[in-house]
Amino acid sequence: MESTDFPLYTTFEKPCLKITRGFACIYFTGILALVFYRISYMPREDYFPWIMVFAAELGFAFIWALEQAFRWRPVTRYTFPERLSERFENDLPPVDIFICTADPIREPPMNVVDTVLSTLAHDYPTEKLSCYVSDDGGSALTFYALFEASMFAKIWVPFCHKYFIQQRCPDAYFSESDAHQNKSLLFATEWEKLKTMYEEMKHRINSTVETGIVPEAMRNRHDGFREWSSGITLGDHHSIVQILLEKGKDGGVYFPRLVYVSREKRPGCPHNFKAGALNVLIRVSALMSNAPFILTLDCDMYANNCKALREAMCFLMDPQTGHQFGYVQFPQRFHGITKYDLYANHLKRIFDIQGKGIDGAEGPIYVGTGCVHRRDVLCGSEPQNVIKASIESANLEVEKECSSEILNKATTLASCTYEENSLWGKKVGIMYGCVVEDVLTAFTIHCRGWKSAYCTPQRNAFQGRAPLNLNDTLIQHKRLTAGLFEIFVSKFCPFVYGIGRVSITLRMCYGYYCLWAMSCLHILSYGLVPALSTLCAISVFPQISSPWFLLFGFLSLSAYAYNIVEFVMAGGSVKSWWNEHRMWAIKGTSSYPFALIQGLCKLMGISEVGFEVTSKVLDSEAAKRYKEEIFEFGVASVMFIPPATITIINFISLLSGMTQFVRGGYPAVEGMFVQLMLSSFIVMNGFPILEGMFMRTDKGRMPTSITMFSIMVAAVACSVALQITLY
Numbered sequence: 001m002e003s004t005d006f007p008l009y010t011t012f013e014k015p016c017l018k019i020t021r022g023f024a025c026i027y028f029t030g031i032l033a034l035v036f037y038r039i040s041y042m043p044r045e046d047y048f049p050w051i052m053v054f055a056a057e058l059g060f061a062f063i064w065a066l067e068q069a070f071r072w073r074p075v076t077r078y079t080f081p082e083r084l085s086e087r088f089e090n091d092l093p094p095v096d097i098f099i100c101t102a103d104p105i106r107e108p109p110m111n112v113v114d115t116v117l118s119t120l121a122h123d124y125p126t127e128k129l130s131c132y133v134s135d136d137g138g139s140a141l142t143f144y145a146l147f148e149a150s151m152f153a154k155i156w157v158p159f160c161h162k163y164f165i166q167q168r169c170p171d172a173y174f175s176e177s178d179a180h181q182n183k184s185l186l187f188a189t190e191w192e193k194l195k196t197m198y199e200e201m202k203h204r205i206n207s208t209v210e211t212g213i214v215p216e217a218m219r220n221r222h223d224g225f226r227e228w229s230s231g232i233t234l235g236d237h238h239s240i241v242q243i244l245l246e247k248g249k250d251g252g253v254y255f256p257r258l259v260y261v262s263r264e265k266r267p268g269c270p271h272n273f274k275a276g277a278l279n280v281l282i283r284v285s286a287l288m289s290n291a292p293f294i295l296t297l298d299c300d301m302y303a304n305n306c307k308a309l310r311e312a313m314c315f316l317m318d319p320q321t322g323h324q325f326g327y328v329q330f331p332q333r334f335h336g337i338t339k340y341d342l343y344a345n346h347l348k349r350i351f352d353i354q355g356k357g358i359d360g361a362e363g364p365i366y367v368g369t370g371c372v373h374r375r376d377v378l379c380g381s382e383p384q385n386v387i388k389a390s391i392e393s394a395n396l397e398v399e400k401e402c403s404s405e406i407l408n409k410a411t412t413l414a415s416c417t418y419e420e421n422s423l424w425g426k427k428v429g430i431m432y433g434c435v436v437e438d439v440l441t442a443f444t445i446h447c448r449g450w451k452s453a454y455c456t457p458q459r460n461a462f463q464g465r466a467p468l469n470l471n472d473t474l475i476q477h478k479r480l481t482a483g484l485f486e487i488f489v490s491k492f493c494p495f496v497y498g499i500g501r502v503s504i505t506l507r508m509c510y511g512y513y514c515l516w517a518m519s520c521l522h523i524l525s526y527g528l529v530p531a532l533s534t535l536c537a538i539s540v541f542p543q544i545s546s547p548w549f550l551l552f553g554f555l556s557l558s559a560y561a562y563n564i565v566e567f568v569m570a571g572g573s574v575k576s577w578w579n580e581h582r583m584w585a586i587k588g589t590s591s592y593p594f595a596l597i598q599g600l601c602k603l604m605g606i607s608e609v610g611f612e613v614t615s616k617v618l619d620s621e622a623a624k625r626y627k628e629e630i631f632e633f634g635v636a637s638v639m640f641i642p643p644a645t646i647t648i649i650n651f652i653s654l655l656s657g658m659t660q661f662v663r664g665g666y667p668a669v670e671g672m673f674v675q676l677m678l679s680s681f682i683v684m685n686g687f688p689i690l691e692g693m694f695m696r697t698d699k700g701r702m703p704t705s706i707t708m709f710s711i712m713v714a715a716v717a718c719s720v721a722l723q724i725t726l727y
């Protein structure tokens with residue numbers, strides 16, 4: 001093999017596949033035995049709870065079966081960036097970077113600035129980078145912050161290149177305590193100067209955001225501020241495209257281009273949330289730089305590894321197989337999360353376990369951020385037949401300076417009528433009609449025959465912020481789940497769409513996620529029915545003395561053991577698994593059912609599913625509790641009611657079990673043993689909820705209204721159950 005033909009990456013299958021597949025077979029036999037038991041031992045009387053529990057078990061079994069798709073062939077990939085440099089250093093392709101922001105309050109402009117700077121300073125030929133920021137908030141504050149960033153970039157970018165800085169997000173870099181130690185005097189002086197400049201800029205931006213008004217003196221420094229002279233409101237404004245940093249050569253250094261885009265918004269004109277924003281950027285960038293590759297980032301995700309783009313190119317430019325990859329996805333990584341990850345926001349299962357599993361099929365799902373696409377792929381092309389975007393101007397000369405004529409054209413491309421009667425959002429660009437535009441887009445890309453690659457460099461490529469309290473986490477997952485449900489009930493439902501075009505494994509993986517909303521049915525049923533049955537002295541599980549008891553023991557314990565081992569092998573701890581499990585239960589009884597209701601409402605045309613932007617800020621007391629890993633309830637959110645109610649009901653059923661034991665001795669509870677175990681487990685796992693309701697006094701405790709309401713619902717549920725059995 002010529003050295004130029006060496007692959008730029010390799011793929012390893014996870015070892016022990018025989019063991020995991022063998023276990024799956026045994027477990028499957030166990031499930032069949034359970035079905036046999038449930039059917040043949042169905043009671044004559046009081047069979048309703050039995051059927052409910054059976055149905056729930058079938059639900060769990062189905063999800064389990066889908067989950068095997070992730071376990072079938074997990075792979076890990078390694079890249080060779082040195083080979084890439086050797087072969088392609090001078091031919092690295094241009095990349096357009098898209099950054100989305102939507103709200104200067106929930107998404108502080110300073111975060112956007114850090115994200116932008118971290119990418120402008122990327123270790124990649126500077127003249128090949130262009131960065132486009134989409135501001136759906138249409139905010140002068142964000143524009144101002146970016147204007148500051150553009151000036152700071154002129155010093156920051158050369159500094160990073162000159163000293164080969166690894167951490168190119170200034171905020172993260174300057175908080176590294178040892179960055180300037182043991183370095184030359186020259187470096188130390190420059191470092192000091194830059195740090196001061198950065199702190200001053202940060203102070204200016206934050207105080208401007210606080211007052212909400214950009215100072216007159218600043219507004220005179222860039223023509224772009226004039227766009228805001230005619231009173232702009234969030235949902236009603238013209239399109240704004242402004243160039244903040246021109247790609248020119250400045251004192252021997254090239255700068256990447258930085259462009260601010262705020263698309264037109266008009267009342268009554270659907271803007272399709274983030275998908276709409278990205279499609280505008282696809283068009284505007286086609287006009288200005290038209291790079292063949294596009295990196296999408298959220299404003300809360302900075303580049304943590306300055307070689308991330310090179311890592312991605314190792315797949316996309318691989319001489320043998322590169323042409324088949326439509327995109328390269330990096331796992332979403334988060335910083336600032338507490339040690340045991342109280343709210344399971346690392347999404348470890350998704351990104352460290354399932355991500356590798358799906359990579360063994362056609363490849364990972366696009367998750368909206370930290371992903372490098374081929375432009376052609378986003379423009380609807382197929383691997384065999386790469387078509388150009390349907391933008392008349394795409395063939396404009398690329399390197400030319402952005403004249404006012406180009407800017408004018410760009411504002412037209414960002415207008416809200418541009419997409420009327422076009423294929424945008426249907427065949428071209430990011431797909432519309434679903435709040436998880438990313439998953440839907442990924443699925444259609446896979447179905448067009450593209451593969452994708454999962455790139456997991458040692459040093460996290462991109463790092464972002466996760467929600468910092470329970471309510472935000474639940475709302476975020478509600479949106480995600482509702483979006484996935486939208487896919488499930490659309491024509492792109494993975495159980496019916498793409499047959500013959502993608503592997504069954506891949507469709508199972510997508511199907512697994514799309515069923516999150518539905519899975520609340522069996523989670524709720526398992527959380528409620530056995531507990532209520534205990535209360536009514538009805539047994540829905542075998543007695544300890546029965547051999548069938550062993551079957552239940554095997555099915556539950558081995559599934560848990562498998563889960564824990566998988567989690568720990570992916571680098572988690574047992575305690576964070578326990579937290580993850582709790583969050584699974586809470587989401588399953590809160591985010592999922594609410595998402596299901598929302599999804600059904602949309603189906604019936606009652607209401608739309610909205611994109612609620614998650615907040616990335618926290619007050620100081622709450623921040624303290626967060627650090628101590630104490631659950632944050634605080635707000636009176638309906639999201640808390642179902643998990644709180646279920647925990648209370650299980651607690652009551654435990655008490656009732658104990659009373660029955662005291663009154664009737666062991667025989668009275670013999671048939672209830674599994675139910676009591678299950679209830680104890682639910683109460684143990686949900687203990688922070690009970691604590692929040694009955695034992696805490698701080699501001700983060702469960703609001704009294706929610707506690708009262710949950711107690712009421714629990715009381716009603718218990719008495720209804722008792723009434724039914726009495727008659």
Ligand SMILES: O=c1ccn([C@@H]2O[C@H](COP(=O)(O)OP(=O)(O)O[C@H]3O[C@H](CO)[C@@H](O)[C@H](O)[C@H]3O)[C@@H](O)[C@H]2O)c(=O)[nH]1
Pocket residue numbers: 100101102103107134136272273274277297298299300367368369435436437438439476480611612613614615
């Ligand atoms: O109308 C909108 C709404 C949102 N956004 C941007 O979308 C991004 C994601 O929003 P965020 O509130 O941070 O949601 P997350 O729950 O963090 O988003 C996850 O889920 C989304 C939907 O699947 C993906 O698009 C994201 O990349 C992924 O991080 C942010 O940069 C927003 O600025 C817009 O540009 N316009």
Ligand SMILES: [Mn+2]
Pocket residue numbers: 298300464465614
């Ligand atoms: Mn986010």
